[in-house]
Amino acid sequence: MTDFPFQIVGFDMDGTLLDTSGDLAAAVNEALQASGHPTLPVERIRPMIGGGARHMLAQGLAATGGCSEAELDRLHRVLLDYYEANMTVHTRPFPHALAALDTLAARGVRLAVVTNKLERYAAQVLDDLGLSDRFACLIGGDTMGPGRGKPAPDPILEMIARCGGGRAAFVGDSVYDVGAAKAADVPVVACSFGFLDRPVEALGADAVIDGFDQLVETLERLG
Secondary structure, three states, rough: OOOOOOEEEOOOOOOOOEEEEHHHHHHHHHHHHOOOOOEEEEHHHHOOOOHHHHHHHHOOOOOHHOOOHHHHHHHHHHHHHHHHOOOOOOEOOOHOOOOOOHHHHHHHOOOEEEEEOOOHHHHHHHHEEEEHHHHOOEEEOOOOOOOOOOOOHHHHHHHHHHOOOOEEEEOOOOOOHHHHHHHOOOOOEEOOOOOOOOOOHHHOOEEEEEHHHHHHHHHHHHH
């Protein structure tokens, strides 16, 4: 048994557990270049991350002149092909993330990743970084089927089921994360260092952390 208030803690991937912005921005810019659009700096692309690759690319195209739905389909494939070959060139865990995972695991907490990234891509990223064995389950944006990724509660509820049940909390950086957790009636912590498209206070999370060195204490307080 553990004295920790949560038996399960789930994490979003992009902008929460991992800084994937360099590799995602490179993939967006590959697609923009393929369509003759100007490229964007990483800082412009960061707030576009979180709703899946197609949504991210659509925002990038809209910011550089727009395109037809058919062109978006074509460029989405360009983006995915590039990203698949270059997923972890720049991607790294955020500072203190691994120490926080170690502390939670030592307290008997089961850890999970719930992301809107395609499951096979998320699995590859975790494998490349040597992180896969830390998590009891991984749920991607396509795991539950069309229309059932975050902000739907389905992936959070599935996370709890796959982890064997128990009281859960979730950690994320977007309206998708907060929406999914709240719909599943799970306390949610927002990361102020994530890929924010609005002030972190506007996400409506139950608590905010400015770094992973604050996570364990914050979860204890929430519990």
